[in-house]
Amino acid sequence: MTSVELVDAEAFRRAMAQLPTFVTVVTTRGPEGPVGCTANAVMSLSLEPSSVVVSLRSGGRTLAHIRTAGAFAVNALAWEQRELCRRFAVGDPARRFDGVRHVLRGGVPVLPDAVASVGCVIEDALEVHDHTLVIGRVAWSTSGEHPALVLRAGEQHRC
Template identity: 85%
Template sequence: MTAVEVVDADAFRRAMAQLPTFVTVITTRSPDGPVGCTVNAVVSLSLEPSSVVVSLRTGGRTLEHLRATGAFAVNALAWEQRELCRRFASGDPARRFDGVRHVLRDGVPVLPGAVAVVGCVLEDALEVHDHTLVVGRVVWSTSGEQPALVLRAGEHHRC
């Protein structure tokens, strides 16, 4: 058996922060209203059938309600929505939607003005380390032309 080298978590975090990522807010609903969180680990999985993979923290509130409802939206934030990045990444999760305009599509909260929104139904979930990889079957999608919000090295960039 080969020995596994221990990687310094801070060094790994700094290295991964150099990779530009689109900023998304994953939204779903709870019995008390809309819930969501900022996520930068979203990837297109397949065109046939259309599907995506989202990495969510295992044990997180958004994942809990996503599993319960079986539906979610991936909202790719526009440059003008950069304040939503931090709002949905920190603070009281129960208050993240306070004062945030949203509409319901198929019962799922959607953030108007997003560069792209992909509505999904939960197809599968796989726990890996401290995160759960959620596979969503795409049931609808929209897109716009406005500049997207990208995160690199902890800084917001316009793309």
Template identity: 50%
Template sequence: MSELTARQSRQRTRAVPDGLTEPGEARPGGEWADPSDGSSFRRTMSRFATCVTVTTAATPQGPVGCTTTAVLSLSADPPALLVSLSTAGRTCAKLLSAGAFAVNVLSEEQPDLVGRFATGDPYERFAGVPYVRRHGVPVLAEASASVVCAVRETVPVLDHTLLIGTVQSLSTGPCRPLVLLDHRLHTLALADGVPPSGGRRPEEDG
């Protein structure tokens, strides 16, 4: 590397004081906020668009379930996923002790189930809701997708508990998923000019 090129590289990578930008550089999309402010944290996290899911399980007293939005694919080999549950929630202990559970991605035809499975007596939430059983686990009918898992591990973290499951069975329905964004429910539409991903997850290129 020539001396001139090295000097130019150092100029481009030199530290910039926090909150300042180089002339012509892009700026943040909004104002910075204190993360200890709960409302600012919730407002920012609401911009993380996510599918709305209902996590369900069988208990001796009947099927139970709760609305969940913090769900992620954990491993492809073996297939596994993770659900984050509020430890103080009325359904958490029931799901953790069930031994198996299902994550149901609600379809655009099921917006009424979001509130139903978020409030009230956990044992009454299935009243009038059609479901089938897979591996003994209640699975919501007409969901956009459903994943049945055996509980592999539970991990308490701060005020939540991570429920980790190994996948036993999968189902994908014809309806598009329901999406939560900015505390509101949305349906999906393809963006013009965006090429298909080819079925690969983004991290597979990294």
């Protein structure tokens, strides 16, 4: 194996920020109601069976509730929903859904104005470093025609 120098975490963060990413809010149900967080490390895994991978902080509240619920939704935010990006990233976890329109589908909260939403049941979860890769089998999906919210270099863009 080749020796590799470890990069400074902040330098790595700056480099990865240059890659445009869709902004998603991953949602599930908790004992007191809907729970969710902003996530940009989301990707489709396969078509047969339809599945996605979501990377969440291993000690995070949303991940704990996803494990308990056994299901979650990935909501790709529309440009018009850009204020939700920060709210679900750093806002008070107990108040993130305050005033946010959502519906229940398959037992999990869904943001109806999202560009796309997929509802999943957990198929597997793999802890890797400080994150957990949650593999979800897609139970349903929806898509709309709204312009999407994309992040690049910490700035929000309409796509």
